[in-house]
Amino acid sequence: MHRRQVLAFRARAQQLTRAEGRPADTAVLDIGVQDTGPDGAGWALALRGVAATAAADDLVLLWTVRGAPHLYRRADVGRVAAAVEPWSDADAGKRIHDAAKPLKAAGIGVLTALDQVAAQLRAVVTRPTVKGEVSGRLAQALPEPYLRFCRPCQATHLYEMPFRLAALRAGLELRPGTSPPVLERIPGFRKADAPDDRFDLIRAYLRLLGPATPKDVAGYLDAPVKEVKARWPQDVVEVTVDGEARSLLAADQPALASADAPATRLLGPFDLFLQARDRATLVPDAAHAKELWPVLGRPGAVLVDGELVGTWRPRKSGSRLTVTVRPWAKLPESRRRAVVEQAERLAAYRSVVLAGVDVDG
Secondary structure (H helix, E strand, O other): OHHHHHHHHHHHHHHOOOOOOOHHOOOHHHHHHHHHOOHHHHHHHOOOOOHHHHHHHHEEEEEEEEHHHHEEEEEHHHHHHHHHHHHHHHHHHHHHHHHHHHHHHOEEEEEEHHHHHHHHHHOOOOOEEEEEHHHHHHHHHHHHHHHHEEOOEEEEEEEEHHHHHHHHOOOOEEEEOOOEEEEEEEOOOOOOOOOOOOOOOHHHHHHHOOOOOOHHHHHHOOOOOHHHHHHHOOOOOEEEOOOOOEEHHHHHHHHHHHOOOHHHHHOOOOHHHHOOHHHHOOOOOOHHHHHHHHOOOOOEEEEEEEEEEEEEEEEEOEEEEEEEEEOOOOHHHHHHHHHHHHHHHHHHHHEEEEEEEEEEO
């Protein structure tokens, strides 16, 4: 099958073509909506028709996949906690990166270490507490294998990834809109015994970012490919995308038939649509991919009818917003008008005035 069918399938699965929705029926909240950047998760939900005022009380912000902050439905937090847990010491070791080495050298299992950090976090955060204070108290409570010297701060801290990945184990959430982050206890938190299919991360990835390979899913999770393969769903079908064999949940196969995804959207830099690990499928042109995913300072992406057609960047001055768009090919006038409409939508979301849309090309 052609990549256009794949991208259209994902756009529809992620509800980028709908006008209205609620957190309860928003599919991307099953896998988590990354809250990175000035617009972040709120804009990602707005693009899927979820009004910010309607969503705030229903959502919870957690450090989860790759240690990044993600929004979920508050009612699902116990099942999410079960779903995002590392599967094994090997998996946990990969997810915490360089923090695993001193733990292993000291003979401390990584899952055991995460439990220890979680216990200390739970003891420290008895009220809303800013991250710096929590970090300082953890550095006093935990032994050397858990700690590192931070040159920029000229201080000793807990390694960052164990800190983040242990927070939900401790039953802690992040207070939205705080910088530095404020941690607080999740009311009535109780982790589910096991995740159900809806929140299983491999199934969620296939449902929202499929068809995919175990390597794609492992890259998204920062998990070992071996661990993903061992848990690969049985109810999948194999399809070929541009010559590569990939898997899709069997129930979703009929949805691949259509290549239609009528909508124009200004995706944020960390929108789930851009988080797929098969970047060559998303953007086949290497120069365009380099522009969309630079090492630092990612732009947003312009999505038109399921296809990525360029990048965009916002520039705010006081209460005025200018959006600069760099299309990868000349946009027809109707598409330019649609881009302007989406820029107006962004300005309204930010509660500012749209000063203009500069289309470079």
